[in-house]
Amino acid sequence: MTDEAEFRQFVAARSTALLRTAYLLVGDWAHAEDVLQTALTKTYLAWRRLGEIDAIEAYARRVLVTTATSWWRRRWHGERPSQVIPERAEDPYDGWAERQAIWATVQKLPDRQRAVLVLRFYEDLTEAQTAEVLGISVGTVKSQTARALAALRERLASADVGESSEARGGRRDA
Amino acid sequence: MSRIEDLLRDTFREIVETSPPTEGIAERAIARGRRARRIRRAVGSLLAVVCVALGSVGVVTLGGGRGATVSPGPGGVGSSATQPAPPTGSVVFPVDVVIGDRLILAGGGAVSLADVVCESCWVQGAWRVPDGWLIDVYQLMESSNVVTATLWYVPESGAASVLVVGEGSLLVSPGTAHFPGIHVVWIADGRLRIGRYADGMVIETLSTPAPIYEPTMRPLYPRALVGAAVVLAGTQTGGGGLDIWDVWFPSRGNYVSAEFPAIVAHAVTVDGDRLIGQYRPDPGSKDWCLGELDPDGFTPDRSVCPSPFLEWYQILPSPDGRWWVVRGTDGIDLYEAETVWHGASPVRTLPMPDEGFSVTWIDAETFVVVHGSGSTIVHTDGRPGESVLRHPDPKASPFMVVTDLR
Numbered sequence: 001m002t003d004e005a006e007f008r009q010f011v012a013a014r015s016t017a018l019l020r021t022a023y024l025l026v027g028d029w030a031h032a033e034d035v036l037q038t039a040l041t042k043t044y045l046a047w048r049r050l051g052e053i054d055a056i057e058a059y060a061r062r063v064l065v066t067t068a069t070s071w072w073r074r075r076w077h078g079e080r081p082s083q084v085i086p087e088r089a090e091d092p093y094d095g096w097a098e099r100q101a102i103w104a105t106v107q108k109l110p111d112r113q114r115a116v117l118v119l120r121f122y123e124d125l126t127e128a129q130t131a132e133v134l135g136i137s138v139g140t141v142k143s144q145t146a147r148a149l150a151a152l153r154e155r156l157a158s159a160d161v162g163e164s165s166e167a168r169g170g171r172r173d174a
Numbered sequence: 175m176s177r178i179e180d181l182l183r184d185t186f187r188e189i190v191e192t193s194p195p196t197e198g199i200a201e202r203a204i205a206r207g208r209r210a211r212r213i214r215r216a217v218g219s220l221l222a223v224v225c226v227a228l229g230s231v232g233v234v235t236l237g238g239g240r241g242a243t244v245s246p247g248p249g250g251v252g253s254s255a256t257q258p259a260p261p262t263g264s265v266v267f268p269v270d271v272v273i274g275d276r277l278i279l280a281g282g283g284a285v286s287l288a289d290v291v292c293e294s295c296w297v298q299g300a301w302r303v304p305d306g307w308l309i310d311v312y313q314l315m316e317s318s319n320v321v322t323a324t325l326w327y328v329p330e331s332g333a334a335s336v337l338v339v340g341e342g343s344l345l346v347s348p349g350t351a352h353f354p355g356i357h358v359v360w361i362a363d364g365r366l367r368i369g370r371y372a373d374g375m376v377i378e379t380l381s382t383p384a385p386i387y388e389p390t391m392r393p394l395y396p397r398a399l400v401g402a403a404v405v406l407a408g409t410q411t412g413g414g415g416l417d418i419w420d421v422w423f424p425s426r427g428n429y430v431s432a433e434f435p436a437i438v439a440h441a442v443t444v445d446g447d448r449l450i451g452q453y454r455p456d457p458g459s460k461d462w463c464l465g466e467l468d469p470d471g472f473t474p475d476r477s478v479c480p481s482p483f484l485e486w487y488q489i490l491p492s493p494d495g496r497w498w499v500v501r502g503t504d505g506i507d508l509y510e511a512e513t514v515w516h517g518a519s520p521v522r523t524l525p526m527p528d529e530g531f532s533v534t535w536i537d538a539e540t541f542v543v544v545h546g547s548g549s550t551i552v553h554t555d556g557r558p559g560e561s562v563l564r565h566p567d568p569k570a571s572p573f574m575v576v577t578d579l580r
Contacts, residue, residue: 004204007200007203007204008201008204011196011199011200011203012200015196015199016193016196019193019194019196020190023189023190023193024186024189024190029193029194033194033196033199034485036196036199037199037203037206038484040199040200040203041203041206041207043203044203044204044206044207045207098181099184099185099188102181102182102185103185103189106182106185110296117182118186121179121182121183121186122183122186122187122190149176149178149179149182152178152181152182156178156181
């Protein structure tokens, strides 16, 4: 099989998963696709020296995260709007407000903290793997994770979540 | 595992449950990869020369050598705010740089920004003005999900003071023929305001109701002064990127929301009259062209299609406009600006630093790449880079290079 055929096979198998990770990092599908496009272009250029599939996927993920975080820094530092999690018809009140608050808070986190959370709790990477992807120390991963989780806890504990839950409950009762 | 971690996992899974298709993405990556290879081949020999120059001939490494002890630079600050030199091994930059809550002066010396940068703040921009520095400090307001931008004036001598507080972001511009002198554009109390900076003060001269893109009611923020116009940008929906670009001509009255053009702005021409940006040649086209755009309708005065750059590249024109440094996907490219319009390749390519970095012009023929572990001076004529100054902690605090507006 040629390099390009192998590359196409890799993209077919992994691009959806990588796109989802990119979305969690940048918060917008169109820009997630831009980031993925860049990551895949770099992966293509490095294809011959990467060798085995594990190395390829790790490389692609690392480039994806680096591109997403640096892209974010370069392009916009103003408002960081939150996107609403789609309401689920079967049980719209089961934790919706909490997840909404979590997603809104994740989008407001500094880019590195956000990346740490995505790698640790979406990609399920270990602290050591996360450190390697981001090019930082394990200690920094731990501290960034702790800060980000503290921000999430604080947000959940705030009155906003309770109020929104109550408001939603109120609408249901009405 | 804690409850918050469970919630986080559930949230992430849910938010990406339905993702768009990725069809065609492999072919586009291959096409871009082939294009990058062609450029690499074209500049390969030059790249080797530059690497050798930077890697051995002209590189001075500090850590115990030159600059290990930093003294106040020429024309020093002589201020009560001036701090003793950083300890042995600290960075010495060829330009003023903000690191954490310290303004490190070119050649040595430092100014404390402890009164300016709070714990939950970050420095978004810094500019050298004739009598001090302007420091743009951002702070995320948790309650409103909006960033406030505070522009501080840090004098060479005396206490710092707040000039303006903006919502979302603010713009500091060197000015144009229509807006001569240093200008600040910001949003406050529901209005977009333009003011001129002089002598440690900003005097407001114009304002309009804060621009909103009406179809989605998204706010637009000032991004550049171009000619007689304020270029605005914002997000179209809930995403993080710049989707909407528009323009406000103060001479034509208040801002009016209109159909936004499909452009991506990169820079302003040296004369301040045109926007260097990319645009779609036809409605619905997936291709981009690079152009010098008249802000009045974003029509191109000159262009090249397809654009040699991707949408998220950064373009930094030299002070006289002769050169462009283009921060791309795989490297930092130096172009002779005029040749870009004729499809030329870069005259030189520097490898991309592994970590975050910033590029800024020192003069018409010299730029510097500043990164966490030091800096590299690059001459457009190919002379070896003069210095790479190493920092003992390669994961140094985020930094911001000061733009000289004097």
